[in-house]
Amino acid sequence: MASGLTVIFGVSRIVNFAHGSLYMLGAYLAWTLVTSLPRGHLGFWGGVLGAALAVGVIGLVVEMLLLRRIYRAPELFQLLATFGVVLVVQDLALLTWGAQDLLGPRAPGLRGSVEILGLRFPLYELFLIVVGPVVLGLLLLLFHRTRWGTLVRAATQDREMVGALGVNQRMLFTSVFFLGSVLAGLGGALQLPRESVNLHMDLAIITEAFVVVVVGGLGSLSGAALAALLIGELHAFGILVFPKITLVLVFLVMAVVLVVRPHGLRGKPQPAAHGVAAAEPMIGAAPPALKLAGAVALLLAVALPPFLGDYALTVLTEIAICILFAASLHLIMGPGGMASFGHAAYFGLGAYGAALAATWLGVPMLGGLAMAPVLAGIFGVVFGWFCVRLSGVYSAMLTLAFAQIAWSVAFQWVELTGGDNGILGVWPDGWAAPKLAYYYLALALCLGGTLLLRRVVHAPFGYALRAQRDSALRAEAIGIDAFRIRWWGFTLAAIAAGVAGGLFAYGKGSVFPTYLAIPRSVDALLMVLLGGVQTLSGPIVGAIAYAGLQERLMRLLEYWRLVLGAVIILLVLFFPQGLAGAARFFWERRHGDA
Amino acid sequence: MATLEVEGIQKSFGGVQAVRGVSFAVEPGEMLALIGPNGAGKSTCFNMLNGQLRPDAGRVRLQGRDITGLKPREVWRLGVGRTFQITATFGSMTVRENVQMALLSHHRRLGQLWRPVARMDAAEADALLARLGMAGQAGRPCGILAYGDLKRVELAIALANQPALLLMDEPTAGMAPQERVSLMALTAGIARERGIAVLFTEHDMDVVFSHADRILVLDRGALIAEGAPQAVRNDPRVREVYLGSGATSGH
Ligand SMILES: Nc1ncnc2c1ncn2[C@@H]1O[C@H](COP(=O)(O)OP(=O)(O)O)[C@@H](O)[C@H]1O
Ligand SMILES: [Mg+2]
Numbered sequence: 001m002a003s004g005l006t007v008i009f010g011v012s013r014i015v016n017f018a019h020g021s022l023y024m025l026g027a028y029l030a031w032t033l034v035t036s037l038p039r040g041h042l043g044f045w046g047g048v049l050g051a052a053l054a055v056g057v058i059g060l061v062v063e064m065l066l067l068r069r070i071y072r073a074p075e076l077f078q079l080l081a082t083f084g085v086v087l088v089v090q091d092l093a094l095l096t097w098g099a100q101d102l103l104g105p106r107a108p109g110l111r112g113s114v115e116i117l118g119l120r121f122p123l124y125e126l127f128l129i130v131v132g133p134v135v136l137g138l139l140l141l142l143f144h145r146t147r148w149g150t151l152v153r154a155a156t157q158d159r160e161m162v163g164a165l166g167v168n169q170r171m172l173f174t175s176v177f178f179l180g181s182v183l184a185g186l187g188g189a190l191q192l193p194r195e196s197v198n199l200h201m202d203l204a205i206i207t208e209a210f211v212v213v214v215v216g217g218l219g220s221l222s223g224a225a226l227a228a229l230l231i232g233e234l235h236a237f238g239i240l241v242f243p244k245i246t247l248v249l250v251f252l253v254m255a256v257v258l259v260v261r262p263h264g265l266r267g268k269p270q271p272a273a274h275g276v277a278a279a280e281p282m283i284g285a286a287p288p289a290l291k292l293a294g295a296v297a298l299l300l301a302v303a304l305p306p307f308l309g310d311y312a313l314t315v316l317t318e319i320a321i322c323i324l325f326a327a328s329l330h331l332i333m334g335p336g337g338m339a340s341f342g343h344a345a346y347f348g349l350g351a352y353g354a355a356l357a358a359t360w361l362g363v364p365m366l367g368g369l370a371m372a373p374v375l376a377g378i379f380g381v382v383f384g385w386f387c388v389r390l391s392g393v394y395s396a397m398l399t400l401a402f403a404q405i406a407w408s409v410a411f412q413w414v415e416l417t418g419g420d421n422g423i424l425g426v427w428p429d430g431w432a433a434p435k436l437a438y439y440y441l442a443l444a445l446c447l448g449g450t451l452l453l454r455r456v457v458h459a460p461f462g463y464a465l466r467a468q469r470d471s472a473l474r475a476e477a478i479g480i481d482a483f484r485i486r487w488w489g490f491t492l493a494a495i496a497a498g499v500a501g502g503l504f505a506y507g508k509g510s511v512f513p514t515y516l517a518i519p520r521s522v523d524a525l526l527m528v529l530l531g532g533v534q535t536l537s538g539p540i541v542g543a544i545a546y547a548g549l550q551e552r553l554m555r556l557l558e559y560w561r562l563v564l565g566a567v568i569i570l571l572v573l574f575f576p577q578g579l580a581g582a583a584r585f586f587w588e589r590r591h592g593d594a
Numbered sequence: 595m596a597t598l599e600v601e602g603i604q605k606s607f608g609g610v611q612a613v614r615g616v617s618f619a620v621e622p623g624e625m626l627a628l629i630g631p632n633g634a635g636k637s638t639c640f641n642m643l644n645g646q647l648r649p650d651a652g653r654v655r656l657q658g659r660d661i662t663g664l665k666p667r668e669v670w671r672l673g674v675g676r677t678f679q680i681t682a683t684f685g686s687m688t689v690r691e692n693v694q695m696a697l698l699s700h701h702r703r704l705g706q707l708w709r710p711v712a713r714m715d716a717a718e719a720d721a722l723l724a725r726l727g728m729a730g731q732a733g734r735p736c737g738i739l740a741y742g743d744l745k746r747v748e749l750a751i752a753l754a755n756q757p758a759l760l761l762m763d764e765p766t767a768g769m770a771p772q773e774r775v776s777l778m779a780l781t782a783g784i785a786r787e788r789g790i791a792v793l794f795t796e797h798d799m800d801v802v803f804s805h806a807d808r809i810l811v812l813d814r815g816a817l818i819a820e821g822a823p824q825a826v827r828n829d830p831r832v833r834e835v836y837l838g839s840g841a842t843s844g845h
Contacts, residue, residue: 456707463711464704467684467695474682477644478751479667479699488705 017082018062019184019209020202021089026055026188027197028093031102034192041108052186059181063174070572079341079396080529081572083522087565090199095559099199104192124193131190132232135183136225152176203518207404208235210397211250214390215257216264223266227257251405258386290537298447305439313435315551317442317507321500322547324446326527326539327453328496334533335462336489337469338388339396342403343524345383346376346494348516350501352410355423355511365429369445369502376498377491379406384490388483403521410513422512426505442503449496454536456492465489519561523550526568595658597622597759597791603642603652605635612638614815615652620759620791625782627802628795630812631835636795637679639812640763643793644676645669657758675752679763679795681744685737689728689747692736693719696754722750726780741768749781760785762794766801774798778805803827 033047062085070078106124113122143149151172188201208231216227231250238246257265301320305313329343353375354368363371383402387395410417417423432438456462468475468482475482505511514520523546531542553560596619605613613635620626628636641647643654645666654662661669670676684692697715698704723732726746731739736747745765752760765781766774778794778801785792796802802809802823809826811819819829826832 455710458710458712459708460698460704460706460711460714463687463691463695463698466686470684470686471682473678474684474751476666477670477676477678477682478696478755479670480695480704481667485704 016067017079017202017206018059018067018085018089019180020204020206021086022055022059022181022184023188023205024093024197024199024202025058025089026051026185027191027201028097028102028188029054029185030189030192031097031104031197034104039105039108044105044108048186048189048192051189052182055185055188056178056182059184060174060178063177066569066573067177068170068174077572079339080522080525081569083341084565084568084572086202087519087561087568089565090202091559091562091565093199097197101196101198103196107193110193128190128194129233133229136228140222140225148172148175203404204408207401208250210401211254214264214394214398214401215254217261217266223264226265248405248409255386258389262389294537301443305436310435313439314507315548317435317439318504318551319544319547320439320442320446321504321507322523322527322543323540324449324503325497325500325524326531326543327450328493328500329524330528330533330536330539331453331457331462331465331493331496332486332489333528334536334538335457335465335469336486336493337465338391338486338490339525340387340399340493340521341396341525342399342401342406342518342521343493343497344518344520345399345403345406345516346380346497347501347504347520347524348410348511348513349379349406349494350376350498351505351511351515352417352423352501353498354502354505355426356416358426359423365432365506368426368506369499372502372505373495373498376501377495380491380494380498381487384487384494388486388490400518400521403516403518407513407516407518410516417511417513420513422510424510426511427509428506432506438507442507445499445503449499450540453492453496457536461485461488596620597624597657598643598793599653599655599658600639600643601653601655603639603649603654605638605642605647605650611815613642613649616812616815616817617652618810618817618820620793622758622789622791623786625785625792625794625805625807627806627809628793628812629797629802629809630795634812635815636812637763640676640761640793640795643669644674644761670755673755673758674761675755675757675759676761677745677748677752677763677765679767681741681748683736683744683747683751685735688733688735689723689739689743689750690716690719690732692747693722693750693754696751700755719750719754722753725784726750742766742770742773745769746777749777753784756788757790760790760792760794762792764795764797766796766798771798771800774801775804781805 030048030051033050034044037043037047066081066085067078070081107127110123110127113120114126115121143153187205191197191201212227212231213224215231216223216225231253234249234253235246238249301316305316308316325343325347328346329340332338332340332343350372353371353373356375357363357371358365358368361367383399387398387402389395390398411419413419427433428438428441432441457465464475464480464485467478467480468485472482501515504515527542527546528539529542530546531538531540550560550564553563557563598620600619601617602615603613603617604611604615616635616639618626628639630636638647642649642652645661645664645668648663652662653660656669656672656674659672661672664672666676684695687695691711694711694715695704697718698711701715703714720729720732723729726749728743728746728750731743736744739747745768749762749765752762760781762781766777769777778796781792781794782805784790794806806823808821809819809823810817811826811829811832813835818835819826819832821829
């Protein structure tokens with residue numbers, strides 16, 4: 001049950017991916033303990049509790065070593081750092097427990113099932129259905145009836161005030177984090193008799209938690225509890241009745257709730273962000289040196305390839321695709337001022353659009369490439385409507401949740417998408433089959449798309465995006481409908497990512513669920529952040545640097561996630577303003593402040 | 595017909611009654627000052643007039659049309675320009691671009707994806723800026739402007755949609771005394787020339803008494819006096835709650 005995790009999340013407002021990893025570790029540790037301890041009640045329940053406590057301690061270490069140091073970094077970077085933790089833990093789990101799914105023993109005493117209304121309900125499911133509300137009730141009591149709970153609630157509303165009251169905030173947050181970790185570990189451990197333990201559990205649970213928080217209403221404890229119950233029960237019963245479409249069911253519930261109550265079940269309108277954000281720098285014409293560099297790079301990109309081998313051409317094609325992908329994300333992150341942790345959804349949907357059109361409808365390549373942005377755009381419109389209603393980190397969480405839902409559908413709907421095996425044989429038509437021809441096609445479309453996006457940024461629409469980012473108050477006061485502008489911006493970015501995804505599908509000849517998985521979203525995020533959010537050339541430079549680097553990394557290292565995760569964490573710890581910010585800092589120091 | 599008619603608007607925040615039943619009207623070309631000590635409810639009134647806040651009770655009519663509860667952007671489309679007590683401009687854009695945004699929005703061209711902004715409505719923006727004495731600053735980023743200049747940019751933005759009503763919340767805060775008087779003289783000139791009704795708040799009594807046609811005095815959410823500057827100046831209740839012992843600032 002995700003409930004405990006969610007409640008902590010709602011209360012402490014510490015936005016965090018690492019909870020997902022802790023949940024997964026809970027399950028793995030419980031597996032190890034339960035299978036090595038003697039069988040029976042003591043062995044099972046002792047193992048489950050032991051795992052929860054061990055996870056609590058791990059959480060404590062993570063908090064003290066990492067999170068505590070980055071509370072003052074921009075929220076986006078905090079999120080990114082916790083994602084680094086997710087990557088590292090994934091590889092550590094892979095190292096320790098291997099890649100195959102692990103099956104745990106049944107819970108002693110709860111093995112049977114009962115029949116209700118003609119359906120068979122396993123006892124253990126019923127047990128979980130009861131445990132969830134009980135844990136929730138205890139938490140509510142804890143938060144509302146104890147001094148500690150009151151302090152935590154006060155701290156989430158006004159950290160400074162609690163600090164002024166002489167409360168040791170550090171201890172307070174550390175204790176919240178410990179409790180959250182224990183609950184996450186317990187949640188994971190309790191899944192053991194129910195489903196196999198695997199490496200996908202972390203992101204799956206995080207998605208669920210985000211959805212719960214958003215449905216419940218931001219910052220509302222009772223709302224989160226209510227939503228956790230709703231979604232939890234939906235899952236518990238849904239798995240029994242419609243095992244395949246539980247996620248879609250959850251999505252539909254969220255959609256209905258947000259349409260009827262835009263701020264969630266119990267949420268209030270979010271207060272405007274405190275303080276004025278530092279003014280974003282201007283976007284001007286590119287300086288001559290940069291224009292020259294761009295022209296030279298373009299010349300090389302056009303003139304050099306005929307002399308290159310197939311392998312180099314494949315890499316160059318991928319880099320071209322990365323550039324468009326990164327540029328599309330940059331549109332929403334830079335001018336739009338929104339963060340997306342799920343931009344790969346639209347890239348992957350583009351790839352699936354092309355592949356599905358090719359295999360099921362038998363359309364030629366150009367038709368498939370046209371289908372890519374259409375499918376991505378449709379989902380951009382639908383998902384975007386939800387994501388752009390919220391702001392800041394909550395919006396970013398929702399983008400992640402949608403990406404995860406899209407991924408699960410691609411993964412689970414085996415009849416249509418081939419599931420994990422993907423769709424094979426998506427090859428270009430004859431004329432584009434040679435690697436060189438396909439490279440030129442990709443280059444033309446990707447550079448064309450990127451330049452188009454650039455044009456949009458300089459046009460009134462791009463200015464309107466920036467306007468609502470700079471000052472929502474002023475934008476509204478001069479007749480700009482910020483919601484609509486953000487929505488269309490989101491859709492436009494989805495369409496561009498779809499083009500990139502379609503090209504990627506034909507370039508690889510196949511499509512897999514990993515194309516829309518979270519790591520690919522993070523790839524895009526890193527490209528944009530590496531290059532710098534503030535400049536238009538940033539995503540281009542970032543894409544080239546990152547795509548090249550990762551290609552190297554993946555070829556050389558088996559445990560690339562570990563390395564990548566560590567790099568992300570170090571980056572956030574030592575360059576909280578991003579590489580571009582660091583570069584500017586050094587540049588300005590060297591040249592004296594203008 | 596009066597440009598703006600306000601009828602018994604009220605607003606409370608939690609237990610605090612910020613505005614309790616305020617009614618007044620502004621005529622075309624009139625400069626109406628809304629004064630009162632800090633926390634009297636002036637900004638809250640403004641927020642209810644342009645749709646930022648929905649009044650708990652009461653009606654707001656613009657040129658005879660009920661605009662109560664409309665969104666700020668809808669109110670703006672009907673011809674209401676506004677400046678904020680704490681300036682709100684687009685920091686990543688130049689002064690000219692800030693004004694261009696208002697013009698583009700007024701001409702409903704913000705959906706355009708192709709033509710660069712640099713070539714759209716720039717001359718009109720420059721003309722407006724020149725009128726406010728900001729021609730020299732047009733190319734500077736708003737993020738680095740002095741506070742007084744930002745107030746002028748806000749005024750230029752507010753004038754861009756040919757408003758019938760101008761709401762100015764402390765338009766001269768942060769300016770030097772002479773600058774205040776000259777900005778308000780300029781505003782009054784434009785208002786009379788174009789028949790714009792102006793409602794403004796101001797702490798500087800020199801500015802108020804030299805430029806307001808009429809004055810409203812607000813205290814703890816309620817109107818306690820209304821009339822010509824001389825009458826208000828001599829009103830004993832006003833002297834008591836607001837002017838105190840002859841002070842010229844409402845702090
Ligand atoms: N958003 C708000 N929430 C709660 N109280 C508010 C809010 N806005 C204003 N107030 C309160 O309403 C009263 C009037 O404030 P305001 O309209 O800003 O006064 P003025 O502009 O005359 O200085 C004050 O007591 C202020 O604290
Ligand atoms: Mg005020």
